[in-house]
Amino acid sequence: MKKLFYFTLAFFTLVSCGKEKEVEANKFEFDGIDESIKPGDNFFLHVNKTWYDNAVIADDQAGVGSYSFLNIPQKKLLENILEEVSSGTHEKGSADQMVGDFYSSGMNTALINERGFEPIQSLLDQINAINSIPAMMEFVANEYKSGNGSLISMGVSPDNENSSVNMLHFGQTGLGLPDRDYYFKTDESTLEIQKAYQAYLTKLFELIGNENAEQSTSTAYGIEKQLAEAHKTRIERRNVKANYNKIAVADLKINQPNIGWSKLLDHFGAEADSVDIAQPAYYAKLNTMLPSVSLADWKTYLKAKVLTNYADILSEPFETAAFEYSKIISGQAVKQSRAQIMVNKVDRQLGFALGQLYVERYFNEEAKSRVLDLVNNLQKAFENRINELDWMSDATKVQAKEKLYTITKKIGYPDVWRDYGNVNIDKDKFFENVVALRQNDYQYGLDKLNKAPNKDEWGTTPSTVTAYYNPPLNEIVFPAGILQFPYFDLQADDAINYGGIGMVIGHELTHAFDDQGAQFDKDGNVKNWWTDEDYEKFQAKTQLIIDRYSSYTVLDSLHLKGALSVGENTADNGGISIAYDAFKLTKQGQDTVKIGGYTPDQRFFMSIARIWRVKTRDEYLRNYVKTNSHSPPMWRVNGPLMNFTPFYEAFDVQPGDANYKPVEERIKIW
Helix, strand or coil, X not given: CHHXXXXXXXXXXXXXXXXXXXXXXXXXXXXXXXXXXXXXXXHHHHHHHHHHHHXXXXXCCCEEECHHHHHHHHHHHHHHHHHHHHCCCCCCCCHHHHHHHHHHHHHCHHHHHHHCCHHHHHHHHHHHHXXXXXXXXXXXXXXXCCCCCCCCEEEEEEECCEEEEEEEEEECCCCCCCCHHHHCCCCHHHHHHHHHHHHHHHHHHHHCCCCCHHHHHHHHXXXXXXXXXXXXXXXXXXXXXXXXXXXXXXXXXHHCCCCCHHHHHHHHCCCCCEEEECCHHHXXXXXXXXXXXXXXXXXXXXXXXXXXXXXXXXXXXXXXXXXXXXXXXXXXXXXXXXXXXXXHHHHHHXXXXXXXXXXXXXXXXXXXXXXXXXXXXHHHHHHHHHHHCCCCCHHHHHHHHHHHCCCEEEEECCCCCCCCCCCCCCCCCHHHHHHHHHHXXXXXXXXXXXXXXXXXXXXXXXXXXXXXXXXHHCEEEEEHHHCCCCCCCCCCCHHHHHHCHHHHHHHHHHHCCCCCHHHECCCCCECCCCCHHHHHHHHHHHHHHHHHHHCCEEECXXXXXXXXXXXXXXXXXXXXXHHHHHHCCXXXXXXXXXXXXXXXXXXXXXXXXXXXXXXXXXXXXXXXXXXXXXXXXXXXXXXXXXXXXXXXXXHCCCECECCCCCHHHCCCCC
């Protein structure tokens, strides 16, 4: 019997392994292609329509699919890690202990609910005791250090004109709605969000026993609306030079006495002779409002900010109130499980400690070297494209190529992990843990002031499915989270990988030369390295991208904001072109052998369509178009491909097809 059992087990194992390999192989195939939709009419739907029609968005999510929604299964992996480490005992201060105990503290909902709003009672008492504007600004500064950015937004990052040193940057803030425009638009969906937000504030005031909750909401909302009047739009904030205003603190002290800049910096613990005021109109407005709005009204506003800042880490009624508002924006039907809520919080506040554990368990080191090869190949392809540009002079080409090859490449995870210092994480003190970590984060940023930028630092956690380009440091970053299928797989053919992570690499490289990145030199300084004639040509081509994307309709009469998404759209167009050229340097790219009935070029383009395979709720999509600098997934596929001639050739796109553009209308920048 034993022999039979072992044979059966071995046979089962062989069959299982065989099935796993079959599944692995199948994922590189393109099934479910909708042949009723021509590639030239809508390539996104040609590849993804069958999936799209069958995909089900979970009740606790706003969407499903690739890119940011690939973080959903990622979070399940992180949950597995947290469940594991939270059940054991670990050395004090270790990554396992910190993330495990923080997770445990947040999972103890009985204790959290028992405390109610007691954790913020002292803050409400402090607000009640405020008796002057200087005292109020001291409270604002102290609360900022705990993550409550009410009236002031401050950060430490490189000086735009001298990227070798970090300085203080102040930006507009003070609002509760997603964007300043939400305070002034009167369309049905915006009015619904305004109403939901005011209902949220009212509920929070009621939960702390405020008998005049609606009046308090009206007061706080009215102050926010006044502040919003001075906010720049998201499109206006894309202007790099207009959003950099280096001003001497001595001048601010004279011109904006009500803010009390010298005292404010003292409260922040920051030493600076000059600071960058990114949006000066906001601080001018704040300086005017401080004495014109009654102190009683300011105190009501500050209570609203305390409540909204801490609602999601208080007892269940506060957390539910926060969700009831957010679901109007996202369309999400139900709250996520407590475990998933805590995964998000751990990743947000201890992301690099958790990232170490993720990398140890799930990241294949071989992927790091393979992706570096792809990055290097795409750099070469980009250089070739720069050499062939017919609108750029040789002088500017030299500068462009120098910047291209100065780009720092970060792949997988940091070489140096962030140290969270001596933060004490207590299993029984969830609220205090959150505040302590926020304060640690503030101090971590402040410690960089007046120093050279830390080039080992990462701006995203390793497990996150994302990628980015950072102009002041001239670096591209690809965390471990995105180095997985459908973006990348060690077993996939080159068409899959170059159409996947290759497109993303090309996208990030192009950001160094989009409408914003092009204003930074190779060292990360805002400095003109173009000839005047070349830059005029570049701006004219960029305007073509703006106009084209502004013509696309997403929902009913809602158009894309071409001027808001121009940087990302430029990067999408450049990314596909560069990735394709790099792919054509590979053996498969130069071949014509079909796999699964498709040529190498067709598989390359189909891979591009698959990496943007996303389905979202309409509420989420509507807010996304209004506030996000990226185009929705369909237009990240169809938009660039209608400009790219090799796509036309691969799928025989002809005049009369919906997305056909004559050669002279195909926009090419890079």
